[in-house]
Amino acid sequence: MDNEIISAIESKFPKEVLSSASEDKKILLTVKEIKFHQILSNLKDMGFDHLSDVALVDYINEGEFELIYHLWSHSKKIRAIVKTRIPRESPRIKSIIDLWIGAQIHEREGHEMFGVEFEGNPNLTPLFLEDWEELPPFRKDFDIREYVKREYYGEDKGYFG
Amino acid sequence: MERTKGILAKSELEEREISFTTIPFGPQHPASGHVHVSLKCDGEEVVDLTFHPGYLHRGFERLMEYRNHAQNSMLVDRINVLDPFSCEMGYANVVEIAAGIEAPQRGKFIRTIMAELGRIQSHITWLGIMCMALGLDSGTRIAWGDREKIIRLNELATGGRIYPCYFIPGGVRRDLPQGFKEEALKALDYTENQVKLYDNLVFYNTTFVMRLENVGILRPDDAIAMGITGPNLRASGVVADVRKDEPYDAYPYVNFKVVSLEKGDAYSRALCRRGEIIESISIIRQLLERIPEGDFRVKWGLTKKVAKGEAYFCCEAARGEFCYHMVSDGSERPYRVKVRAPSFSQNLAAFPYLAKGAYIADIPAIYWSLDSCPADMDR
Numbered sequence: 001m002d003n004e005i006i007s008a009i010e011s012k013f014p015k016e017v018l019s020s021a022s023e024d025k026k027i028l029l030t031v032k033e034i035k036f037h038q039i040l041s042n043l044k045d046m047g048f049d050h051l052s053d054v055a056l057v058d059y060i061n062e063g064e065f066e067l068i069y070h071l072w073s074h075s076k077k078i079r080a081i082v083k084t085r086i087p088r089e090s091p092r093i094k095s096i097i098d099l100w101i102g103a104q105i106h107e108r109e110g111h112e113m114f115g116v117e118f119e120g121n122p123n124l125t126p127l128f129l130e131d132w133e134e135l136p137p138f139r140k141d142f143d144i145r146e147y148v149k150r151e152y153y154g155e156d157k158g159y160f161g
Numbered sequence: 162m163e164r165t166k167g168i169l170a171k172s173e174l175e176e177r178e179i180s181f182t183t184i185p186f187g188p189q190h191p192a193s194g195h196v197h198v199s200l201k202c203d204g205e206e207v208v209d210l211t212f213h214p215g216y217l218h219r220g221f222e223r224l225m226e227y228r229n230h231a232q233n234s235m236l237v238d239r240i241n242v243l244d245p246f247s248c249e250m251g252y253a254n255v256v257e258i259a260a261g262i263e264a265p266q267r268g269k270f271i272r273t274i275m276a277e278l279g280r281i282q283s284h285i286t287w288l289g290i291m292c293m294a295l296g297l298d299s300g301t302r303i304a305w306g307d308r309e310k311i312i313r314l315n316e317l318a319t320g321g322r323i324y325p326c327y328f329i330p331g332g333v334r335r336d337l338p339q340g341f342k343e344e345a346l347k348a349l350d351y352t353e354n355q356v357k358l359y360d361n362l363v364f365y366n367t368t369f370v371m372r373l374e375n376v377g378i379l380r381p382d383d384a385i386a387m388g389i390t391g392p393n394l395r396a397s398g399v400v401a402d403v404r405k406d407e408p409y410d411a412y413p414y415v416n417f418k419v420v421s422l423e424k425g426d427a428y429s430r431a432l433c434r435r436g437e438i439i440e441s442i443s444i445i446r447q448l449l450e451r452i453p454e455g456d457f458r459v460k461w462g463l464t465k466k467v468a469k470g471e472a473y474f475c476c477e478a479a480r481g482e483f484c485y486h487m488v489s490d491g492s493e494r495p496y497r498v499k500v501r502a503p504s505f506s507q508n509l510a511a512f513p514y515l516a517k518g519a520y521i522a523d524i525p526a527i528y529w530s531l532d533s534c535p536a537d538m539d540r
Contacts, residue, residue, distance in 0.1 A: 025407065026473075049385050049386075050385055050388060050390075051388050052388065052390075052475075052482060052484060052501055053484060053486070053499065053501040055486045055499035055501075056499075057488055057496075057497045057499075058497070068486060068499075070473070070484065070486070070501070074385065074399060074401055077406045077407075079407075079475070081473065100386060100388065101386050101387060101510070102386060102387040102388030102389075102506055102510050104510070105505065105506065105509040105510055109505075127214055127215060127509075128214060128215035128218035128539055129215065129218070130215065137220065137223060138220075138222065138223050144220075144223060144224075144227075145227075
C-alpha cells in the first residue's frame, strides 16, 4: 500500500518529487517547495487526515530551512513524512491551514522560533516568548550561552555575577 | 436622519462592547495550572478568549542540542512532569533507531511496565485535579493518596519519585530490584479496588455526571482536523492508539483493548481514562508474568557518536501521541530534536474551540476534561 501511494504521487508530480522511500508503514517524500502544497493536499485526499507535527530544521551551512510535515492516516494506519526546503534568507512558505486547521499553532510556533513567514496564516503572534527582540531563538546563529551571560551575568547585573 | 442613525448605531455598538467582561483564568487559579486565559464574557457566556501560554517554556529542543544523549535522557523527563516515562521512552527509542542498536527483551519489558505504571499514575492525578475543579474535595485527597502507591514503586525501581531518569538508549539504567514484582502486584490490587471506590464516589456521583455530561462536545472530524490524539480522541469515537497501530517495545506481546467511547463530551473523556486505568493494570500483570530473564541493557557508551542521519519515533503517552524527530550530524550531540507533545494541540486548538459559547462555570470542567499538562505544551 505504501508503494501505491508513492507511485500515485510520483506520477502526478514527476518533476517535484526529489526522492521517496518507504519502510514498514512509513512513507518518506522529499519534494520541491513550489508544489508542496498541492502534494500535501493530494495526500490529504488519499486519507492522511491527521497532521501530527510540523518540524523545522536550520541547516545553516547550506543556507536553508527544512520543513518536515508529519502526517498519519487514521483509516490506513500509515505515517507519511514530507520534507521540503526553503532558503534561509527571508524565509516564506505557503500556510497549510486550509488543509488542516490544527496547523495554525504549529506554524505560529515555527514563526516564533525560526522566523519563517507562513503566508495565509492569519495569526502569527508570539506564543511563548514575551517582548523578545533578539534573533528567533531556535536558529543556529543565535547563541544561547552568550545571551544568558549577557542577560543574567552582565556587569550591571551584579545580583547573579 | 441618516446621521442620527449612524451615531445611534455606533453608541449601541459601544454599549455592547462595554457589556463584555474580561475575566482572567489562571495562572494562579487553583483549577487552571500554569496557563493564562483571558475570557471575554457576555454575562455568563464566553464569547471569545485569548490564550497566553509560555509560563513553563524552557526551550528543551534547543537545550538538547548542547548536550549528549546521556544528559538528554535525563532532561526529557522534565517535558512532562506527570508522565515522565513516556518522554523517556520516546527519546530512548529514537536514539536507538538512529544509532542502530536494540534493547534486549528484558529491558523492553521493564520499560513497558514502567510506562504503564506512569500512565496509571498520570490518570489518577488527573482524577484528583478533575475533582478539585468540580469541588469534590474528598475525591482529590483520595486520588492523590492512591497515586503515592505508584510513586513508591517508581522510587523502588528507579530511585526517583517524580523524575525517574531510568530509560537510556539501549535499555534501562538498572535491573528491577528484588521483590519488585510482589510490591507491584500489591499496588495493582490496591488500585483495582480503589477504582470501585472511585466509581461510587466520583464517576457515578450525580454531581460529577451532571457537571460533565453534554459539556464540551468534541466531534470526531473536528478532533482529527485539530490534531487531537489519545484519550480525548478515543472518547469521540475514533479508535486510534499508537500502542496498537505501531506496537513498540513489549506491546506486541500483550493483549489489551483500546478503550473508546462515542459521545465525545467531558464525561466520555473521564470514563475513557477510567477504562484505561483498568486496561493498564491488566497489561502490567501480563508483563510481570512473562518478563524474561537476561540482560536489561546493551553496552553502548552513552557519549558515543551517532551516525549522520535522521530518526523518527512515536509512542503513546498518557495524553496522546508523543513523538521525537531527531537529526544527527555525526557527533555525540543531536543536531536538532523536535518534540511533538500532545498537550500543545489540546490546549491551543481544542480548548479555545470548546470554550467558545460555554458558560464560565463549565470552563474548569472543559479544561480539565482535556487533561492538558502546561509543561508539555510549552516545552
